[in-house]
Amino acid sequence: MIIVLKPGISKQQETAVLREIRKRGYRPHVMRGVARTVIGAIGDELTHRSLETLVSAFPRAVESVMPVQKRYTLVSRDAHPAGSTIKVRGRTIGSRQFHVMAGPCSVENEKQLLKTAEAVKAAGATFLRGGAFKPRTSPYDFQGLGEKGLKLLAKARQETGLPVITELLSEAHTEMVAEYTDIIQIGARNAQNFQLLIAAAKTGRPVLLKRGLSMKIEEWLLAGEYVLANENCNLLFCERGIRTFETYTRNTLDLSAIPIIKKESHCPIIVDPSQGAGRADLVSAMCKGAAAMGADGLLIEVHPNPSEAWSDGAQQVSLDVFKRLMEELRPFVQAAGREMANG
């Protein structure tokens, strides 16, 4: 910790601050600068009590306190410099293979789901996504088919061989969801619902953690730390757009998160351009950008008839559009030194 003192404080005030720093288990180291005196407090910031309260404890003497250690360790790239991979039913995410997870926003019925699953598989997707439990802004919107939806996902997996990813949004459903799904998705609105993260981690299933709407990179990494700290090392980050002042798009997809997560963490990163833009007409360009910038895969909403979708129709692409998108995507995946994964 670095403690910056205010200019012109008395010797007595300085001594009191030093005493407090020692009391909390740190060794103070004083540097007298031109305009400010700065104290380096030597000790482990992760195990000792924080010194940040010195600002309020000594309002007239302490100007600011700055941490120098990073607060996350298990998700940090330092912990696993080579990068980690996640194995799911014979597929490996985080490898040279580029994975596309595709399917409807909501599971609606058997016909809709199977038709979509077969089409996305034929086009090259290697995972099937689909929402059985839906967090909806309004209590009057469709909330998902629940367990019936999970059963349809399992059936679609049986028919197509595609592993399944679906969202968990209640601790009460943890066991049930884990029984049916191959990857548990934690949605943006629950990204700091730490109890849910712990419950998901404990199932042992890989966890895909979406970035919260206004989550800083550091907070996202720390939320991921909750998963690894609960003994589940199969974590995937998923960028899905952040909330900004711009209203043309529903969210602002922050593609810079890809190289940043690659730099700071060993965990794979997936990009969701459907939520990211909230507009089907921007999905294709965003997929190409994500592949070019080094993402490990994509999560795309696809629907046989977007205009009839029970949720988020405006951002789902049709089966035809998805097929064309997959073809157009290939050269960008190759330019990035990867190859499209094979089902």
Next chain:
Amino acid sequence: MIIVLKPGISKQQETAVLREIRKRGYRPHVMRGVARTVIGAIGDELTHRSLETLVSAFPRAVESVMPVQKRYTLVSRDAHPAGSTIKVRGRTIGSRQFHVMAGPCSVENEKQLLKTAEAVKAAGATFLRGGAFKPRTSPYDFQGLGEKGLKLLAKARQETGLPVITELLSEAHTEMVAEYTDIIQIGARNAQNFQLLIAAAKTGRPVLLKRGLSMKIEEWLLAGEYVLANENCNLLFCERGIRTFETYTRNTLDLSAIPIIKKESHCPIIVDPSQGAGRADLVSAMCKGAAAMGADGLLIEVHPNPSEAWSDGAQQVSLDVFKRLMEELRPFVQAAGREMANG
């Protein structure tokens, strides 16, 4: 719903759009303007399927779709123009009485809590706040005393007569928390954890719903709608700062939320200046602003020794500062046509 057509589309395309609108149960009404043709779709937007997907269904013909109805009804002021009041152990929130809820960020031990409870009561607070379960950004930070903390809150209520407010952060704790607390607080990070909102609502206890870090007013009202739609009419909104680009403060307290909530909803609104600023030195000014702008009360973090606090020490005020703050606050509460509630 208003559907704006693109300029220069064919008669055939227009007919297809009109047919689809009728198919979804609306009656279309065409207006030909100077630069655009606009269709008014007459029908109840809350019960019919949305027309918003027309944009993706007819990408060459439909430019935009705009709703004209509000999506919330039970929390709307229209539902209860006089404004609703919440009764808790003889106190009435939302009345002419201005209520201050005060106490430590985290319950740490009996001595700390009782000392604080007695001091805030003496200074004029009418509710005791204290966290027993704490949602922390890092898994390595103090997570609260849990049920032991709840028991201490109950003890403090017995000794001081102050009703208690504490946070619920897991569905699994719902019954336990509801047993001890008088008001259930839903924190900013769980403001769109709809399953938790439903669980809290069903306890029958009043629910104080904090605004999410990047929650629009409409989303906040809709999250509140989840509480009322689950047959709990005792809802309080709590503004606690939103996330913006500014880094001087931890959050940007949006005091304009007070007159807006008063205009749009019948539910009381409380302001939390401690989270709002994240800095103890700004709390006093923000309390005055909130009272002046018509808030029904305040939620303030107070600690006997902020620099020793186990969480968020930088934003908690000391007992002395709190006492002075309460004195300074009184003329602003009176200028707003209210009076400080009596314990």
Next chain:
Amino acid sequence: MIIVLKPGISKQQETAVLREIRKRGYRPHVMRGVARTVIGAIGDELTHRSLETLVSAFPRAVESVMPVQKRYTLVSRDAHPAGSTIKVRGRTIGSRQFHVMAGPCSVENEKQLLKTAEAVKAAGATFLRGGAFKPRTSPYDFQGLGEKGLKLLAKARQETGLPVITELLSEAHTEMVAEYTDIIQIGARNAQNFQLLIAAAKTGRPVLLKRGLSMKIEEWLLAGEYVLANENCNLLFCERGIRTFETYTRNTLDLSAIPIIKKESHCPIIVDPSQGAGRADLVSAMCKGAAAMGADGLLIEVHPNPSEAWSDGAQQVSLDVFKRLMEELRPFVQAAGREMANG
């Protein structure tokens, strides 16, 4: 400057960093902590070349560089702890007197302006505001009457005795605007148009500097520093709302800027609730909040017939509403230890 080194770097790399720090004129001071080595670089950050580029110069050795000095000096409260006051035609801003500056968004014609000027004076305003040059988002919107508008403002001053404040938006108009106005307003869109700030400063007229739409407090203080560094000590800050994700209001009025500016700077702060909310129905509540939180005055848009206004009609209040607002405001100004200034 504090330089944080990466963990596990070689002695050789450390030596290279130390050599570079010395080369730039700082004296390095090494502290070896538990997880990191930290270097304090002692020297004046304002006169020496910045060390921030060490991060890119030594990407494998340097993790981060943190300044410890504040970058502003002349606007800092340290430079004038008692607070400065601005004298304009017998009125003193920044004193115990609370000043309301009111008038139309745009000067439209003599009748509109004089009628407004007389009404706001009668209601207690002590300055007349009015736009002669208008920065408009669209080139097709009304751009102001130009010099004709300035002449009308001067005439209104003559008739009512109210000093005038108006916006300068082009360096080319500097002399002309300075000739007619008593206070020069720099608008939010030009808040970092440094050439315009310098031109305004050099006229010697007091300068009211609005906060830019996405300006951090530190950047705002530094923009103000441009005025004082050009030998004009009559600077007023004006909070007018920042841009956030919220769309209910046009901007989010950041009232916490009041206590922050009071703490960091000696210059007075004025609040503009009209731009801040963009909605006339919120203006009154925001004026009360601003007064309660310690603002030195208000800048309010008033129009004899808001629905006929040539610009921003939605945020201007009528003469009647303004009169009532001034009456309601008084007790809050008094509760804040001030009094309404007399014309």
Next chain:
Amino acid sequence: MIIVLKPGISKQQETAVLREIRKRGYRPHVMRGVARTVIGAIGDELTHRSLETLVSAFPRAVESVMPVQKRYTLVSRDAHPAGSTIKVRGRTIGSRQFHVMAGPCSVENEKQLLKTAEAVKAAGATFLRGGAFKPRTSPYDFQGLGEKGLKLLAKARQETGLPVITELLSEAHTEMVAEYTDIIQIGARNAQNFQLLIAAAKTGRPVLLKRGLSMKIEEWLLAGEYVLANENCNLLFCERGIRTFETYTRNTLDLSAIPIIKKESHCPIIVDPSQGAGRADLVSAMCKGAAAMGADGLLIEVHPNPSEAWSDGAQQVSLDVFKRLMEELRPFVQAAGREMANG
């Protein structure tokens, strides 16, 4: 315009609103819906007075007013569906050719500039960028060499044949800058300095308009409209990052702006990853993403020795890094159906 009336208003109130709409030159068209009555006002929104003030004129009767026309016309893709190209000294921007504009943040001296110009040319850049006038947050930072810098840019052009792009930040410098430069750059802080935009447009030089820090797409298009409306059709948009809550990067580069501008406008779009990230280590990934998403070119800060740079050293890449970046970029440009332009 669409006017939404409040529920339950009287016939008399409705008649008054209709009368006002007619008075302003529109033909009202009433639609009675289930929950709301909606009025379509038929007439040209660009030439008639706005109806938006009806909200304040009839606060009890009118709930909201929604425009249906777009406010920009000359920059709109409708005005030039094929897309426009900008010709500069034999190069064509907006064509199949992908252009990289590279050079130092600030022109520092002849040696630094020439060395950089030659190196970026050799690596494949087709334009030379360099700042002669610098807008700096602090008045104490280096403000650029001024005309001396412009002369050095002209000299570098002579030696390398690379056309030059440099920033104009004061109306007073317009003629001087236009004399030396091939493209005039308008910086983010001046993106809504409309007088400067008009001055730049009138020189006849192509204008590269950076997006303001908190500028919505629509505002950006309208600022561009100022250029075209002043009879200069050579406009380039430049995305350079927007301000968000994230602090890991200096700005958040909004790459979705590329497909959006392509859709809404006929003008080319360039991406500036140096300002966008503020970190040299992210520049390469962002260049690839921009090329993949359809940008017409890049604007990259390059310095022979970034750690010695007089401004923004942390975001400038070295000559070596730039060379490697250009090689890595090529396959992405090709995958996007383009080719690297030849000097």
